[in-house]
Amino acid sequence: MQLLDSHSPVPVYSLEPDGVTGNRHFRVYNYNGSLPNLAELLIPHRKDHYLLVFIRKAGGRQWIDMTPYILQDNTIYFSGPDQVIVKEEFKQLWSTGIAFTGEFLSLQENASLTRLPLIQNPQGGHELKLTETDVTFVEDILAKINVEYQRPSEWQQRMLAAYLTVLLTYLSRLYSEQFTGNDPSVEKLVLTRFQAKIDECFREWHEVNDYASMLHVSAGHLSEVVKSQSGKPAIKHIHERLVLEARRLLFHTHQSLKEIAFDLGFSDASYFNRFFKRETGTTPAEYRTYIRKMYQ
Structure with a gap:
């Protein structure tokens, strides 16, 4: 090797x-x-x-x-x-x-x-x-x-x-x-609960501290466990879930970019635009044009 x-x-x-x-x-x-x-x-x-x-x-x-x-x-x-x-x-x-x-x-x-x-x-x-x-x-x-x-x-x-x-x-x-009978470790359960909480609350809460409070652990401990179990920082999981939903809304709805931004908990549409481009390499408007051309 x-x-x-x-x-x-x-x-x-x-x-x-x-x-x-x-x-x-x-x-x-x-x-x-x-x-x-x-x-x-x-x-x-x-x-x-x-x-x-x-x-x-x-x-x-x-x-x-x-x-x-x-x-x-x-x-x-x-x-x-x-x-x-x-x-x-x-x-x-x-x-x-x-x-x-x-x-x-x-x-x-x-x-x-x-x-x-x-x-x-x-x-x-x-x-x-x-x-x-x-x-x-x-x-x-x-x-x-x-x-x-x-x-x-x-x-x-x-x-x-x-x-x-x-x-x-x-x-x-x-x-x-x-894989039945292979009980996940305590750390793996923390990751699973963290991901489930993100699915529930990603529109309202965008910071690791918020999820640590909901899971009754410190932000440092949550970050350490999530990184060791998934290979990605905890904040990355939150950002990926926001991007996932943004992509769905851009593809499946006619909502304006401003409406999508507010739906996802961004108080400022321009910040949502910068966030999406930083995470994906393209703007929301560019992504909507590209993906609809490919799939429709």
Whole structure:
């Protein structure tokens, strides 16, 4: 396993369009024995998106957040944004991978997708073993996704989202069955409660201190636990939830930017505009134009 030198940050790989659909938020990978150049994957790296891979046949090993996994046939491997991944070299691979961003999930009408066990991953697992029945089901859904992915149309995004919803729901059931009995740690429960409170109160409360008071812990302790369990600062969780809701409102409603800002608890629309651009790299108006052009 290769390591980065002490002066090199862990690289973060974004989801790149493959030229088929131009979609920056959803991509399908198919490997049938041969592999592209994997040099960049053989060093520790992070992805800024979710990756779900069905391994039909493979050898070798990969590491996800310091846990080694010997790749098994007919097995699902999954990882989320910001987890450190490194692969040990293998020569051939038969698999189908589905990569998608948190934004892709957030734009679906079924907002509960972001709360599925496979996405939340409370047990910190990254491997799901499949029975013959599971393999048949997964292969069927992946075949449908592959067909739809190769046929760009005005309905493509909705169809991909529908198939992905079925796949994630099915795999979340397997996740709950396979990881049952592994009680989460006290620290993991703190993170879960913190995330639940954010879902309840993100419109009214934007500071870590507010949530620490609601959870009856100090702000310092909450920040420390959240960072150790999720790899992200506590304030980042709050900001991501605000951005998630802002994206939904920009896409699904005709509310003005000022109305959205006030709906999310910002007293000043210009501050909301600066906040959104800082977090996403684009203004709310630019985002609304871009995302509606892509999905409608």
